[in-house]
Amino acid sequence: MTAAEAEAPGGDSQPAGERTYFIDAEEAAELARLMQQDRLVTEAMGGLLPELEALPSAAQVLDLACGPGGWALEMAFRYPKAEVIGVDLSPSIVDYANAQARSRGLSNVQFAAMNITQPLAFADASFDLINARFLAGFMRPQDWPRLLTECRRLLKPGGVIRLTESEWGLTTSPATQRYYALCSEALKRAGQSFSPDGHHLGITPMLAPLLRQAGFEDVRLRGGALEWSSGTPQHYSTFKNIFVMFDLLKPFLVRTGxxxxxxxxxxxxxxxxxxxxxxxxxxxxxxxxxxxxx
Ligand SMILES: C[S@@+](CC[C@H](N)C(=O)[O-])C[C@H]1O[C@@H](n2cnc3c(N)ncnc32)[C@H](O)[C@@H]1O
Incomplete structure (x- = not known):
């Protein structure tokens, strides 16, 4: 498939122009943060696909809301016979990811601008693997069943869907915990949370039920964790990720009241x-x- 074939066709779930991501994805600081976060989290997760034994050698892979493309680019590099496509709402992020593919000489990966809360412009049974990580910052509860129904349509028989979502985590800093709490409450007020009380992000208890409700079989779970206490190797990079994210989230906290x-x-x-x-x-x-x- 080509990037041109992957243009958003429109639909009735969210107005095509509506942006619900809680950070302005066009901010250069967000692009840099997402690149750094991708490296941090992929390594802490144990690699690109730690749960799956093998991919078909010429696998067709789709990465939803791919950001600057770190995961998709690395997949294309590690699996040279695979064809990887990443889609993201932000045209500037997509341009950046395509430039990265060109500069690394990777011809088996491409990126396209697409709103994944709308019907996805790919043929039925196109993919062996659909990956999606950290969508909770823009998905509303009603968007999930629609997206997963689309993924059912897009996967080949036996194909795999893989979702990774986080909660905020826990720290000994009262102000950090208060900031996390405000972010959870803001998502709840914005109608973008499964949490019953706005006290947590709310997505993790829903992942397996959403997959089963969509008709996926053999649904399994694997948890992951990253320690970033002072003095640990991951402290500085995670601290940098969180303080940039907190800064970029200020307008969302104020807007939601x-x-x-x-x-x-x-x-x-x-x-x-x-x-x-x-x-x-x-x-x-x-x-x-x-x-x-x-
Ligand atoms: C937290 S980032 C996740 C990036 C990537 N999946 C990763 O794990 O590194 C969320 C991404 O979702 C994109 N996004 C926001 N709303 C979207 C939508 N409706 N459709 C597709 N992508 C969207 C943003 O532009 C941003 O790049």
Whole structure:
């Protein structure tokens, strides 16, 4: 398939122009953050596909909301006979990912702009593997069943869908915990959370049920964790990821009314200070759920 064939066709789930991602994806700082986060998380997850034994040698692979393309680019490099396509709503992120593919000389990967809350412009049974990581920042609960129904249509018999989502994690910093709590509450107010009370991100308990409800078989789970306490090898890179994310989330917190700009700024500064303290302890969790197309 070509990038031209992968243009968004429109649909009735979310208006095509609506952007629900809680960060402005066009910000250069978000692009840099996502690239760094991809390396951090893929390594902590144990690689590109730690749960799956093997892929068909000429596998067709789709990565949904791929960001700058780190996972898809690495898949194309590791599986030279595979054909990989990544789709993302942000045209500038897609342009960046395509430039990365060209500069690395990878001809088996391409990226296209597409809204994954709309019908996806690929033929039935096109893919052996569909991967999606960290969609909770823009998906509304009602978007998930539609997307997974589309994935059922797009997967070949026996094909695999693989979803990875996280919760915020736990730390010993009161300001960081308060910031996480505001983010959860903001997502709840924005109608983008499965959490009953807005106290957590809410997506992880839903991954396996959503896959089963969509008709996937042999649904399995694997948890992952990254320790980023002060003094650990992952502290600085995770701290950088979180403080940039917190900064980029300020407009979302103010827009949803969970805090004023005057309240958010000192809380942010306090969190940044506490995350650098020598007695800061932190762990971040995620869950991968995967299932098979009958
Ligand atoms: C947290 S990033 C995840 C990036 C990548 N999956 C990863 O794990 O490194 C979320 C991505 O979703 C994209 N996005 C937001 N809304 C979208 C939509 N409706 N359809 C497709 N992509 C979307 C954003 O542009 C952003 O790149």
């Amino acid at each position: 969970v805090a004023s700009a005057e309240e958010v700024e000192p809380l942010y500064q306090q969190a940044v200070a506490e995350m650098q303290a020598p007695d800061f302890f932190a762990v971040w969790f995620w869950l991968t759920a995967w299932g098979r197309q009958p």
